[in-house]
Amino acid sequence: MTVSSAILLDRTADRAPALMQVAGLCKRYGEQRALVDISFAVNAGEVLGLIGPNGAGKTTLMEAVAGILAADDGRVLWRGTSLALPQRREFMFYLPDGLRPWEGQYAAEVIAFFAAVYGRPEIVVADTIRSLGLAPVLRKRIAALSKGYGRRLMLALALLAPHPLLLMDEPFDGFDLRQTREIMNVLRDVASNGRTFVLAIHQLGDAARVCDRFVLLADGRVRGVGTLAQLRAQTGKPAAGLEEVFLALT
Amino acid sequence: MRSPDPAVVRRAPFHPLLAKEMREVASGRALWTMLLILCPLVGYSFFQAAALYGEASSAARDSPVLASGLSPLDGVLVPTFGALYVAVTLLFPFVAIRTLGREKETGALRLLVQLPYRVPTLIAAKMTAIFGAWLAVVIPAASALAIWLMLGGHLYLPETLDILLGHLLYGLLVGAIALFSASISESSATAAIVTLAFTIGSWVLDFALAGQPGVLEWVSRLSLTQTLRGFEQGLLSAGLLLGIVAAICGFAALAAVWLHPGVPLRAKLVRSAVCVTIAAAVVAVATQIGVSVDVTEDRRNSFPAADQRALAELREPLIITVHLAAEDPRYVDLRRNILLKLERVVPNITIRLATAGQSVVGSTSEEAYGEIEYSYGGRSDKSRSTSHREILPLIYALAGRPPPTPIAGEEYPGYPLLANASPALAWFLGGLPLLIVIAWWLSRRPPQIAAQLIKDGGQS
Numbered sequence: 001m002t003v004s005s006a007i008l009l010d011r012t013a014d015r016a017p018a019l020m021q022v023a024g025l026c027k028r029y030g031e032q033r034a035l036v037d038i039s040f041a042v043n044a045g046e047v048l049g050l051i052g053p054n055g056a057g058k059t060t061l062m063e064a065v066a067g068i069l070a071a072d073d074g075r076v077l078w079r080g081t082s083l084a085l086p087q088r089r090e091f092m093f094y095l096p097d098g099l100r101p102w103e104g105q106y107a108a109e110v111i112a113f114f115a116a117v118y119g120r121p122e123i124v125v126a127d128t129i130r131s132l133g134l135a136p137v138l139r140k141r142i143a144a145l146s147k148g149y150g151r152r153l154m155l156a157l158a159l160l161a162p163h164p165l166l167l168m169d170e171p172f173d174g175f176d177l178r179q180t181r182e183i184m185n186v187l188r189d190v191a192s193n194g195r196t197f198v199l200a201i202h203q204l205g206d207a208a209r210v211c212d213r214f215v216l217l218a219d220g221r222v223r224g225v226g227t228l229a230q231l232r233a234q235t236g237k238p239a240a241g242l243e244e245v246f247l248a249l250t
Numbered sequence: 251m252r253s254p255d256p257a258v259v260r261r262a263p264f265h266p267l268l269a270k271e272m273r274e275v276a277s278g279r280a281l282w283t284m285l286l287i288l289c290p291l292v293g294y295s296f297f298q299a300a301a302l303y304g305e306a307s308s309a310a311r312d313s314p315v316l317a318s319g320l321s322p323l324d325g326v327l328v329p330t331f332g333a334l335y336v337a338v339t340l341l342f343p344f345v346a347i348r349t350l351g352r353e354k355e356t357g358a359l360r361l362l363v364q365l366p367y368r369v370p371t372l373i374a375a376k377m378t379a380i381f382g383a384w385l386a387v388v389i390p391a392a393s394a395l396a397i398w399l400m401l402g403g404h405l406y407l408p409e410t411l412d413i414l415l416g417h418l419l420y421g422l423l424v425g426a427i428a429l430f431s432a433s434i435s436e437s438s439a440t441a442a443i444v445t446l447a448f449t450i451g452s453w454v455l456d457f458a459l460a461g462q463p464g465v466l467e468w469v470s471r472l473s474l475t476q477t478l479r480g481f482e483q484g485l486l487s488a489g490l491l492l493g494i495v496a497a498i499c500g501f502a503a504l505a506a507v508w509l510h511p512g513v514p515l516r517a518k519l520v521r522s523a524v525c526v527t528i529a530a531a532v533v534a535v536a537t538q539i540g541v542s543v544d545v546t547e548d549r550r551n552s553f554p555a556a557d558q559r560a561l562a563e564l565r566e567p568l569i570i571t572v573h574l575a576a577e578d579p580r581y582v583d584l585r586r587n588i589l590l591k592l593e594r595v596v597p598n599i600t601i602r603l604a605t606a607g608q609s610v611v612g613s614t615s616e617e618a619y620g621e622i623e624y625s626y627g628g629r630s631d632k633s634r635s636t637s638h639r640e641i642l643p644l645i646y647a648l649a650g651r652p653p654p655t656p657i658a659g660e661e662y663p664g665y666p667l668l669a670n671a672s673p674a675l676a677w678f679l680g681g682l683p684l685l686i687v688i689a690w691w692l693s694r695r696p697p698q699i700a701a702q703l704i705k706d707g708g709q710s
Binding site: 070085093101102106118126140157161 | 356
């Protein structure tokens with residue numbers, strides 16, 4: 001039994017089913033094993049960080065969970081019930097990294113598109129635009145947006161999706177320190193209203209600041225799951241930071 | 251298995267998706283570039299066609315016989331829309347690919363497939379946007395027809411609509427192929443190469459294999475340009491219509507199969523095989539449907555009305571055995587002037603090519619080569635003619651009935667027109683391009699934004 005399987009079973013044995021569980025997810029690219037028996041659970045209202053270096057399998061894991069990528073094995077459960085691949089988009093929304101979609105269209109048009117698709121009222125749209133500071137660029141084409149505003153726009157699209165669970169790949173990439181903190185506040189604010197986040201982050205400092213719990217990934221395997229305190233206990237380093245814990249477990 | 255919580259959003263309205271697709275097509279340069287290129291292309295084709303039509307008309311001014319040979323369908327419609335055909339073949343793939351290619355390149359597809367739309371709905375929206383783009387692309391040719399009418403020219407509505415329908419189906423077929431190519435390719439460039447392999451490959455089939463005997467002749471029929479031939483001849487064929495629609499739906503279905511990145515390769519291959527099988531079966535059924543309507547004003551695809559009525563009354567099997575090679579010009583002539591018309595009107599007809607699979611070189615040494623044998627009601631006769639004036643009396647004689655009396659006043663009068671189309675060049679080289687540039691500029695204007703969003707939506 002792997003570390004992650006044990007944690008999942010321990011987690012689900014004595015409590016109500018988690019919001020979402022990943023059980024035994026595997027993915028191969030030819031001979032390369034990108035994901036090996038990945039299992040972990042996500043609780044409602046928490047911010048869970050998928051932590052790992054580049055190439056650890058974070059993006060593959062998120063795409064497999066979201067149903068964008070076909071996994072070779074494993075299941076995704078929603079409150080204890082298995083979700084087929086086409087069903088997953090009804091329960092979670094995944095924001096990939098490095099997107100610059102529909103470059104020829106205006107930011108306002110793309111926001112309006114998502115709002116119309118999901119039937120979001122104008123007040124929610126206005127609130128999302130305000131919280132992410134997008135008003136100055138609404139009349140700009142997406143191709144003309146700076147990297148930071150491009151990221152903000154993508155976050156706005158994800159926040160307009162009404163799903164209870166949002167998966168975001170490197171949501172702070174492209175932001176400076178001040179902007180990163182500002183976006184973290186936005187996400188924490190949204191999470192405090194009951195939405196759940198799974199964030200793939202390779203900057204451990206950022207992850208430590210925003211996440212409630214962590215899934216440590218390396219070489220496509222789960223190396224540890226839990227809060228920072230639980231991970232410290234697991235490594236036997238009670239004063240260690242996330243970086244040291246990560247290095248100790250991977 | 252119990253169901254999880256009620257899903258958040260299972261369905262979404264179609265119009266935001268369609269509006270997004272239309273904006274995506276309009277925001278690219280491919281459509282506007284194609285429109286600008288079409289202006290001189292269509293304009294010059296129309297100008298040349300009108301000039302040649304005028305020259306022919308001047309000779310026919312005092313001769314009703316010559317005038318009856320002047321049809322705007324051949325003289326103006328087909329050449330003008332020929333320019334559109336060339337542009338759709340070579341440039342429209344780039345417009346159609348944009349509906350998906352950029353989304354694959356930028357990763358937007360990964361957002362799109364998460365929206366609460368089924369994949370066929372996504373493809374339907376993209377095909378509708380392609381239809382919208384085709385409507386824009388047809389504007390120069392449509393304006394040429396308007397100019398033709400203003401010059402005093404004649405257009406027969408069924409013929410005109412038939413040509414438009416043919417070009418619409420051809421455009422949608424090219425668009426569906428482009429969409430399929432984009433769905434299986436990682437980049438727009440690769441998708442363009444795949445699509446052009448289909449469209450330009452059709453030209454290769456036309457030039458290299460048309461008229462060849464046997465299997466090669468069958469292969470040449472797979473050319474996309476075959477879709478237009480019937481319409482250009484003023485024939486509205488149910489079989490051809492069904493075949494083209496099946497091909498369009500087949501390619502669109504294949505695009506849907508290959509669109510979602512989360513579906514395993516094996517499942518995509520199995521579903522593709524199902525799509526291809528169904529489409530091929532429908533096309534096979536379509537080839538067996540002989541129902542067609544002659545929409546031309548001069549009834550070029552039909553015998554004179556009296557003969558049509560008489561031939562339709564032949565109830566016994568008419569068997570025609572042709573001793574000509576398929577690529578022999580006499581056979582081509584016979585098929586166009588006699589056989590196709592007979593197939594359309596005689597209820598029970600069988601046509602056999604005695605030299606099937608043989609070439610002219612291998613067949614001409616036979617003594618019977620060139621003969622066409624007609625059998626009806628246990629009697630038979632032979633002829634080498636390809637003219638209905640000789641063949642129809644022969645068939646009536648076999649059937650034991652007199653030739654029908656011609657109906658007076660049904661002759662096609664022809665529409666000669668001596669018109670100066672030079673001013674049209676100013677429209678196609680100046681006015682229309684200017685309007686297109688203005689439309690492009692208008693399409694680039696930022697959208698109106700609700701004041702509330704700007705007022706409250708500033709940086710927090």
